[in-house]
Amino acid sequence: MASLVILLGDQLSDRLPAFDDFDLDTDRVLMAEVDQEARYVPHHPQKILLIFAAMRAFATRLEQQGKKVIYRKIDSTIDANSLEDAVRHELERRHYDRVILTHCGEHRLHQTMRRWQADLPVDEVELRADTRFIAPLSFFRQWARDRKAWRMEYFYREMRQRTGLLMNADGSPAGGQWNFDADNRRAYDGNTPLPEHPGFEMSEATRTLARQIENRFGDHFGTLDAFNWPTTHDEAERLLETFIDEALPGFGDFQDALAHGQPFLFHALISSSLNLGLLDPLDVCRRAEQAYRDGNAPLNAVEGFIRQILGWREYVRGLYWQLMPDYAERNHLNARKTLPWSYWGGETDMHCIREVVRGIEQYGYAHHIQRLMVTGNFALLLGVNPREVCEWYLAVFVDAFEWVELPNTLGMALHADGGVMGSKPYAASGRYIDRQGDYCAHCTYNVKTTSEDDSCPFNSLYWAFLDRHRDRFEGNHRMKMMYRNWDRQADDRRAATLARARWVRNNVERL
Ligand code: FAD
Ligand code: DLZ
Ligand code: SF4
Known part of the structure; x- marks a missing residue:
């Protein structure tokens, strides 16, 4: 019985059940660098380099164990745009009785793989568990x-x-x-x-x-x-x-x-x-x-x-x-705005955004609080549509795979799941960012004020966010204090805050 074990770019472990009964004489491993996986969102070049370089190193490791590996490089002359093309091509070249897959990290690809049993010219397609997690x-x-x-x-x-x-x-x-x-x-x-x-x-x-x-x-x-x-x-x-x-x-x-x-x-x-x-x-x-x-x-x-x-x-x-798959469609706060250009490196005077985005550009990395309380918080307060934000997060971080990116972005950062990931939104004004470090000391915006022309954009947006979603959050006991603080402010002060927030939301590209 000859088996073809398919290994994806984020499945680089020889302890996977896919290898349990691997026969060194008859079986082969297939790994393929393909355009479709590299382009379905515009992945950061460091993510692509990391995955391809790690795949190549892992193929060598498998070969050192005596396993036969068919490895398709991105510049291979074989016309294989997708993983399915690469598998199909191998099945046409050599006889196999069985294809063995490992449960992948993304619903999109999982659906495709489920169709392979019917679509591929092979008797059996077996899907095995990904045992690299602590909880099955x-x-x-x-x-x-x-x-x-x-x-x-x-x-x-x-x-x-x-x-x-x-x-x-x-x-x-x-x-x-x-x-x-x-x-x-x-x-x-x-x-x-x-x-x-x-x-x-x-x-x-x-x-x-x-x-x-x-x-x-x-x-x-x-x-x-x-x-x-x-x-x-x-x-x-x-x-x-x-x-x-x-x-x-x-x-x-x-x-x-x-x-x-x-x-x-x-x-x-x-x-x-x-x-x-x-x-x-x-x-x-x-x-x-x-x-x-x-x-x-x-x-x-x-x-x-x-x-x-x-x-x-x-x-x-x-x-x-x-x-999944419904989770990806959620937009509980009905957010519709488009992602500011500053997320793709466009000019901005907001030091926190500039600093985090520059780090991402250089390393494909930002730490948790940068992801949650700077880029996530700003997208939440602005009301950027979750699909666009999620695509950005999936593209720009070297560690981004949908199983981990989506709940963190759509759920934790954007509260678009209506509270599955967190009982209240992680909405915060510039005061939070100021308290956690020295970003604001390097910024031309004033973190201490709310409705002036040079006031930190987070400040007015924060109050406007609470005001806009009063029906949803006023009853949340963890947010009562925030509403009390907002309601305590004089009418003209609140009006000035909302006017500034309106300006900010309508002029994001000028910030
Ligand atoms: P450390 O801060 O040193 O933490 C150690 C490890 O804990 C991380 O390596 C990671 O494996 C795990 N971890 C920490 N927080 C989380 C979390 N919230 N969810 C899952 N694992 C966590 N992490 C990803 O691996 N891929 C993503 O695509 C991703 N997208 C995110 C998007 C948003 C909006 C947010 C708020 C968080 C996201 N995270 C993601 C979680 C977390 O920010 C990163 O895991 C972490 O910043 C990675 O850096 P580190 O290894 O230095 O982590
Ligand atoms: C992210 C990625 C990229 C950029 N390229 C490949 C590739 O060429 N071949 C491959 O097998 N996997 C790649 N990956 C990882 C897959 O996209 C990933 O396995 C799925 O998104 C599921 O997590
Ligand atoms: Fe960011 Fe506002 Fe601080 Fe500037 S003042 S760094 S925009 S939080």
């Missing part, structure tokens, strides 16, 4: 079925119990508390030394690939010059090790910080490695826990870090597969 999809499904309201915090507690991570022998959480979120909100003090991230040397072959990508996808937003993402399991391991030794102790305190000229702060930069399969999430969590048990990192840092992976990352994946 069936676990989330059961968990979700048992409750009316889903909250990450409760899912996370079950995951802690299930894995034993940061648990005492008596079943209580380490430190007597499940969550140290309140200890994760300091602005960066400028004194705590910042970690140094390892540099990854590009091979000559990767340099050549970079030039090809430049030529082929040069019209996509983003530059390649500062590319420094791990493309192999060993490099990802080095990145993780450095993070745990140097940055994890500061991760807790400064998790929500924003600092001018510092795109990485104490963040791990491991999301692309996790999502591609170069790191294993449970192993990452265990390593962080060990740092706490050894007295090398404080609990607020380790719990905060583990919560992101064991909690948020697993939760959004479960939620995505539970709610």
Whole structure:
């Protein structure tokens, strides 16, 4: 029985069940760099380079294990625009009894693959689980079925119990508390030394690939010059090790910080490695826990870090597969505006937007608070249509795959799911951004005022957002205080705020 195992660019793990019964004599692996996957949104050139370089390195690793790999490079002479073309071409070239797939990370491709059983000239198409997650999809499904309201915090507690991570022998959480979120909100003090991230040397072959990508996808937003993402399991391991030794102790305190000229702060930069399969999430969590048990990192840092992976990352994946495809269509706040040009690098005087977008252009990266409270918050307050915002997030980050991008963008940042991801929108004025760091000190806008010509655009937009959606949010007990503050203001002051917000919304390209 000859099998053809299809491996996608974000499935680079040899521990997948797709390899369980791999026969070195008869079976083959197919990997293909294809235009369609690189173009269905205009992916950042660093994302394309990362995926292709990692795929090539992984193919070599499989060959070293004795597996036969058919690898289609992007400049291959075979006319294969899509993954389906590449599979079909191989099935026409050689006889196989069976095609083996791994559950992919996106509904679009999942639907296509489900059709392959009927469409492809092969007897059997078998879809196997993606076991690179800590919670199987069936676990989330059961968990979700048992409750009316889903909250990450409760899912996370079950995951802690299930894995034993940061648990005492008596079943209580380490430190007597499940969550140290309140200890994760300091602005960066400028004194705590910042970690140094390892540099990854590009091979000559990767340099050549970079030039090809430049030529082929040069019209996509983003530059390649500062590319420094791990493309192999060993490099990802080095990145993780450095993070745990140097940055994890500061991760807790400064998790929500924003600092001018510092795109990485104490963040791990491991999301692309996790999502591609170069790191294993449970192993990452265990390593962080060990740092706490050894007295090398404080609990607020380790719990905060583990919560992101064991909690948020697993939760959004479960939620995505539970709610797709309808989830992608949601637009609870009826947001219709188009994305400002500044998100694609267009000129703006808003320092926070400029700084975050410049970081994305250079690295294909922004940390969580930049994504949520700067670019996400601004799109939410402006009322930009979720589809456009989601496409932007999917395109510009090296770690973006729809299973993780969509719930974070549509749900967490835009509240377009009506409160599935979060019980209240993450709407904030410029005061929040000012409190978390020094962006505002570098800005021509005045973060202290609301309705002047030079007032921070976030300020008036924030109040106008509350005003516009009063019917939806006034009854939310977590937002009562905000409405009280708004209602307490004098009528003429509120009118001036709304007038400024109207101007901002109508003149976004002039900000
Ligand atoms: P750290 O801050 O060091 O965190 C460690 C790890 O925790 C991350 O590598 C990641 O795997 C996990 N994690 C943290 N927060 C989340 C979260 N909210 N959801 C899922 N996992 C999380 N993450 C992606 O991997 N891909 C995306 O496309 C993506 N899109 C996002 C869009 C928006 C609007 C927002 C608000 C967040 C998004 N995130 C996404 C989550 C998070 O911002 C990134 O995982 C993180 O910034 C990656 O950098 P890091 O590895 O330095 O993370
Ligand atoms: C994102 C991406 C890109 C840019 N290119 C490829 C590719 O050429 N071949 C491939 O197998 N996968 C690629 N990917 C990753 C897929 O788009 C990804 O597997 C799906 O979006 C599901 O997560
Ligand atoms: Fe951003 Fe407003 Fe601060 Fe300027 S003043 S950096 S626009 S929050």
